[in-house]
Amino acid sequence: MRLNEMTWPEVGTYAGKTVAVLPLAAIEQHGPHLAVSTDASIVDALARRAETSLPNEIVLCPPMPFGSSHHHLAFPGTMSLSAELFTRVVVELVQSLIKGGFHRIVLLNGHGGNITPIKQALAILSHQFDASIPANIVLVTYWELAGKVFAGAPPMESPALSHACEYETSLMLHLYPEMVHREQVQRAQSPASNGYIPWEEDEPYRGVALFKKTQFISSNGSSGEPQKGTAEKGKILFDQAVASLCQFLSEFKKWPMLEDLRNQSI
Amino acid sequence: MRLNEMTWPEVGTYAGKTVAVLPLAAIEQHGPHLAVSTDASIVDALARRAETSLPNEIVLCPPMPFGSSHHHLAFPGTMSLSAELFTRVVVELVQSLIKGGFHRIVLLNGHGGNITPIKQALAILSHQFDASIPANIVLVTYWELAGKVFAGAPPMESPALSHACEYETSLMLHLYPEMVHREQVQRAQSPASNGYIPWEEDEPYRGVALFKKTQFISSNGSSGEPQKGTAEKGKILFDQAVASLCQFLSEFKKWPMLEDLRNQSI
Amino acid sequence: MRLNEMTWPEVGTYAGKTVAVLPLAAIEQHGPHLAVSTDASIVDALARRAETSLPNEIVLCPPMPFGSSHHHLAFPGTMSLSAELFTRVVVELVQSLIKGGFHRIVLLNGHGGNITPIKQALAILSHQFDASIPANIVLVTYWELAGKVFAGAPPMESPALSHACEYETSLMLHLYPEMVHREQVQRAQSPASNGYIPWEEDEPYRGVALFKKTQFISSNGSSGEPQKGTAEKGKILFDQAVASLCQFLSEFKKWPMLEDLRNQSI
Amino acid sequence: MRLNEMTWPEVGTYAGKTVAVLPLAAIEQHGPHLAVSTDASIVDALARRAETSLPNEIVLCPPMPFGSSHHHLAFPGTMSLSAELFTRVVVELVQSLIKGGFHRIVLLNGHGGNITPIKQALAILSHQFDASIPANIVLVTYWELAGKVFAGAPPMESPALSHACEYETSLMLHLYPEMVHREQVQRAQSPASNGYIPWEEDEPYRGVALFKKTQFISSNGSSGEPQKGTAEKGKILFDQAVASLCQFLSEFKKWPMLEDLRNQSI
Amino acid sequence: MRLNEMTWPEVGTYAGKTVAVLPLAAIEQHGPHLAVSTDASIVDALARRAETSLPNEIVLCPPMPFGSSHHHLAFPGTMSLSAELFTRVVVELVQSLIKGGFHRIVLLNGHGGNITPIKQALAILSHQFDASIPANIVLVTYWELAGKVFAGAPPMESPALSHACEYETSLMLHLYPEMVHREQVQRAQSPASNGYIPWEEDEPYRGVALFKKTQFISSNGSSGEPQKGTAEKGKILFDQAVASLCQFLSEFKKWPMLEDLRNQSI
Amino acid sequence: MRLNEMTWPEVGTYAGKTVAVLPLAAIEQHGPHLAVSTDASIVDALARRAETSLPNEIVLCPPMPFGSSHHHLAFPGTMSLSAELFTRVVVELVQSLIKGGFHRIVLLNGHGGNITPIKQALAILSHQFDASIPANIVLVTYWELAGKVFAGAPPMESPALSHACEYETSLMLHLYPEMVHREQVQRAQSPASNGYIPWEEDEPYRGVALFKKTQFISSNGSSGEPQKGTAEKGKILFDQAVASLCQFLSEFKKWPMLEDLRNQSI
DSSP states (O other), X not given: OBGGGOOHHHHHHHGGGSEEEEEEOOBOOBTTTBOTTXXXXXXXXXXXXXXXXXXXXXEEXXXXXXXXXXXXXXXXXXXXXXXXXXXXXXXXXXXXXXXXXXXXXXXXXXXXXGHHHHHHHHHHHHHHHTTTOOOEEEEEEHHHHHOGGGGTOTTOOXXXXXXXXXXXXXXXXXXXXXXXXXXXXXXXXXXXXXXXXXXXXXSOOOSXXXXXXXXXXXXXXXXXXXXXXXXXXXXXXXXXXXHHHHHHXXXXXXXXXXXXXXXXXX | OBGGGOOHHHHHHHGGGSEEEEEEOOXXXXXXXXXXXXXXXXXXXXXXXXXXXXXXTEEEOXXXXXXXXXXXXXXXXXXXXXXXXXXXXXXXHHHHHHXXXXXXXXXXXXXXXXXXXXXXXXXXXXXXHTTTOOOEEEEEEHHHHXXXXXXXXXXXXXXXXXXXXXXXXXXXXXXXXXXBOGGGOOOOOOOOOOSSOOSSSSSOOXXXXXXXXXXXXXXXSOOSOGGGOOHHHHHHHHHHHHHHHXXXXXXXXXXXOOOOOGXXXX | OBGGGOOHHHHHHHGGGSEEEEEEOOBXXXXXXXXXXXXXXXXXXXXXXXXXXXXXXXXXXXXXXXXXXXXXXXXXXXXXXXXXXXHHHHHHHHHHHHHTTOOEEEEEXXXXXXXXXXXXXXXXXXXXXXXXOOOEEEEEEHHHHHOGGGGTOTTOXXXXXXXXXXXXXXXXXXXXXXXXXXXXXOOOOOOOOOSSOOSSSSSOOOSEEEOOOGGGTOSSSOOSOGGGOOHHHHHHHHHHHHHHHHHHHHHHTTOOOOOOOGGGTO | OBGGGOOHHHHHHHGGGSEEEEEEOOXXXXXXXXXXXXHHHHHHHHHHHHHHHSTXXXXXXXXXXXXXXXXXXXXXXXXXXXXXXHHHHHXXXXXXXXXXXXXXXXXXXXXXXXXXXXXXXXXXXXXXXXXXXXXEEEEEEHHHHHOGGGGXXXXXXXXXXXXXXXXXXXXXXXXXXXXXXXXGOOOOOOOOOOSSOOSSSSSOOOSEEEOOOGGGTOSSSOOSOGGGOOHHHHHHHHHHHHHXXXXXXXXXXXXXXXXXXXXXTO | XXXXXXXXXXXXXXXXXXXXXXXXXXXXXXTTTBOXXXXXXXXXXXXXXXXXXXXXXXXXXXXXXXXXXXXXXXXXXXXXXXXXXXXXXXXXXXXXXHHTTOOEEEEEEOOGGGHHHHHHHHHHHHHHHTTTOOOEEEEEEHHHHHOGGGGTOTTOOSSSOOSSSHHHHHHHHXXXXXXXXXXXXXXXXXXXXXXXXXXXXXXXXXXXXXOOOGGGTOSSSOOSOGGGOOHHHHHHHHHHHHHHHHHHHHHHTTOOOOOOOGGGTO | OBGGGOOHHHHHHHGGGSEEEEEEOOBOOBTTTBOTTHHHHHHHHHHHHHHXXXXXXXXXXXXXXXXXXXXGTTSTTOBOOOHHHHHHHHHHXXXXXXXXXXXXXXXXXXXXXXXXXXXXXXXXXXXXXTTTOOOEEEEEEHHHHHOGGGGTOTTOOSSSOOSSSHHHHHHHHHHOGGGBOGGGOOOOOOOOOOSSOOSSSSSOOOSEXXXXXXGGTOSSSOOSOGGXXXXXXXXXXXXXXXXXXXXXXXXXXXXXXXXXXXXXXX
């Protein structure tokens, strides 16, 4: 079901029995070759497909199109909420869903820059609700859920999803080819490797995090190897993302609510 | 043009020459007969039509689906940001557009509860930018712009647009009939008139404002006379809304930037 | 009664039986000819007169002299709280009154720039109190309450109250002539009309709101036609403002508390 | 001069040459015998007298009637801003004065509960302005400025000013006897001494601060020995307060702006 | 006991029976001759000594090393939280202690700049807890508690403790001589006296507070007469500080919880 | 060098030439067998060892003992700042260091709950400084930096570091055996696996994050297999943590500042 199309009595009827899925996207520059809606378009397509597959299990909320993308603001077309503000937006949208009767909520994320502010929101929500309202609220970032094919398994050639890269370019070629300017695809210049920070996707996380505005790590706003993107790869990626998401949602719906374990031991 | 479909270099090329239009909507209960996306659906349709009419004049941003609807939270399906938070969201989205090069920005509003927080945002933005960046940033609420037909002129029978009323029901019957449950249309109970507060639409504003959660002024979440809505009325309303918006946008694009007038007098 | 002159046991005795009236004013430039206390002086005179007429019905709180006037800060003598801060001040003052036992509260406003932040405060207070404490809290802006004479009815010559205009000049000539520098009265330069924005008072609201600092819309800080102000007009305006306010207060005192209507229908 | 009565060009002319005096008061319970405006009434009388004495030296701003009195909220008639909010209000009012051209600003305080939030504001303002705008901004609490007569010197009998005490009762009997209910004067019950905390005025500060809501330290809202108040004592107190304030203001007007001393040494 | 060394069941066992002592320090410049940890080092030594003397009475929390020192930020090595942020930190640390079962909490302060923000925190905590949780939460600034020897009594030569002065230099020479660069001791230049503001320690508080960044009142970051510091003086100061603190803690542990006194009178 | 022991001129001399290392810890329950200072004690030992190894390369700041541990607040002894507040604390401490002249800053983290709020802080700092001040500011979480031995490589038996687990117990047995109550070591009860969420350490991250207060996922506050901890394992872990940190710091000191790459391409 799509929340958008339901009346309030309908939502009231189904809230307690279904999983609310709230897509969290971003409108931000994606290099010279991809539309600024890339993150929003992909996560929207993914969420709609999942809803089609599990129409009675989930209530699909309208996507939040704007995410936390302040690091891209030097590039036009980026519409961003600061990290702290985005955290608060997520908190209040989840509060609304809980107030409306949902106890199982999936924040379906399609933008790397959203991960930290959403986790910050989960900490706030946990402190607010755990002691009083049983609820399972999870953050799911689609490419992390989908597994190895988003981390360099064939047919992918570059080692991991980054930004406006082989992965996202492939997904857009598969889903919305009209939003890809293939002639503009260009591998960006990026800083020399220091062995710790994965400016692009070719170095693993080694326990060191550095946060820099995009113009300091990419000459054109893209990362990775967008020139290797193809629609065929995109189909494989998307199908796997859909399958892993549907699999997760089916299981998540059955997760029990957690109990206070202190009574059982001390 | 639609910002969603543009790359960042394209946005950079057009930002200074066009009007950015940012639709501000709401996801909230609309009585037992209308979908919770009513406000979002209407303003989205309106914005898309305007963009089709003036493709080279405006850059249509993705709509912000969630608005300030805390007064409706007692009804499921409402997804709301508090007034103060929504104000901050509007401020940061406009900051993003200005950072991206836009100097003419229209906040196209489709929800009454958004008006105050958006005006609060305009005051903040004025204080922040007026002294340094010339920009024309306006709030346009579509039914206020469209004039008499939204205020009781025939064929409309009730005196003014309120909420889930004759007007909105008509618009939805015209635009998205599948989202209207005609069999559920029911005039709500509301408080007795006190001569000052327009609980519904049948009393004019008399200089007194009172703010109450919806459950205190409507028994089912709707206001006005939804039973009088028809698709024919909806077409008239929508066409007039489109026409007045397009007229405004064409003129707004030509408004000059204002100058500090103190130099001219004292 | 005046709260200022009461002891706490006296306030405790009367709070539940009376209407608290809290005047909200502003200290801000009013052109070259009016004192910066114009808004505060007028609303104070009005509130005192109402208290004299209805001594047993209302408890008059001390006026909050400072309002939200950041748009006037380029002119000396303006003492302003930002819109967001003024909202919070209104929220806490109303919280104090409710804590003290008042259930009927009138925010008597005398400054246009306060309207939006007060409405923002009402939304916050509604969310905070509606579900638990029955209370009627209203915003009354005196010139909107007083009706046609404040909107161009004879003897007034200009179509509406704006700022340091025919209306306010007349009121000050009637109430505090020593605070009017008649020799300094001068119609300001303002931007050319664009048909939508009422830079002064001579164009009606057409659904478009734009917020600019005063120096961009007035060369000397005044608006409208202050040169047309007279003490005689001021008396007519003030008497009507008093009458309409007293009429309202008498009725407001009898308004019932609203009830949750959901029980009655679904 | 009184800012209230000046036009903006007048303020502009005098701001740089005068001292702005902003009285900061409180509306809060003052026991069963004093009006809730006690703090506001006293500081207002004091400020007006100083302005009368030094008409060309100071610009007297309208008093901020509401202070930080949350500890008194259990007693009706208290209208309070929380400490953090009051701090922000002071910050923005001072910002307004600086923006208007004042460089010498006196925050004339009449309420003990305001001292901490005003000092917090001074720290914020120092961080904001010191490096860029030369200004002398001071907090003056009138009874601390006035010296020994406010600390137990004859004719006063109790050792120090506290709240609704011998001192404030005396001042009110002198200035506004109609606001004193002599028949209600009653020494309150208070906690037993622990040797460190001056519940009332009879123990000196010993380096330990504890903050409790008034109802835990006074049975009727007053402190000290209000029954010892007389109008004669009030006159002595008030005259000394006026004299010390005028003396200070005359000197303060001549204080030089401070300079960065680092250049002179290292 | 030291909280640092306890397990959570141990803290749970002792929280209700002991006094929690939380040292609040600062890391900030202390002139050319003292280490930036001076405030932290002194208060840490003091707290440890008290814990050694009263091992079963108190639970010593780890010191908060960073305080509110924005006025010193022009000097390297200062690590500061703004006044408003430090207030919030104190609030949440006390909330944690109360949540953990402590009802007697001493905020042992070692930095003058912390006093105002801590008092601001106490006001917030009082408003939050007084009505529901009985607790005694006090601010103790060690040199104010210790009495005359910190205010000019022999052997001290300068009249009061200020900053990086005779007193702090003496304490450091006694406690951590290796952190004193005796050859760098130099009396700073400071502004000329105006008779009201104690730039250093040689003028008493006269009811006027002014807050300026350190570089405007000291040429090298120190105040007072550090050249008069000796280890012998330091021993006397420290011993007295320890004695007065232990005396206070022993008594504080026995203070009863306060009761609402309104029931007893009106 | 240790900042604590330096004077401000010394810090000024070395800030631009060295790496500032700021340890970020936590005071929170660590099961029935470990002291609440476990995270603080470990990261402090690590930082001191690194400073001893690289005395001329780094300036070691005093550790911030308190972290973001609200999820542990149901267990006494936890002293926590909320996630949003801890973010702000990190922001201001880094601002202080930058103001003091440091351009290379390492946030050395020893608590899992700090990771999200520190990343949130990095995003804020990037937005604030990137365009104006070249600086490299990194988050280093010691066990993520140290590599495989902290992820199940022999001699470790459980697959990953969690909380009060084999890893932390081993480190404490090596570093501070007096703070380990071996007789209290007990494997906690935890929820049944759902295949996605690593309640303890025995399931890998699969793209789904859920945040729950500790009492819902552990019956005694510990996680993993603390009973497998030994001092010998602790030595291996600690030595590797020190080695990897020193290696990183040596390289980090040489990292160049990043440049805006846009100039090079478009």
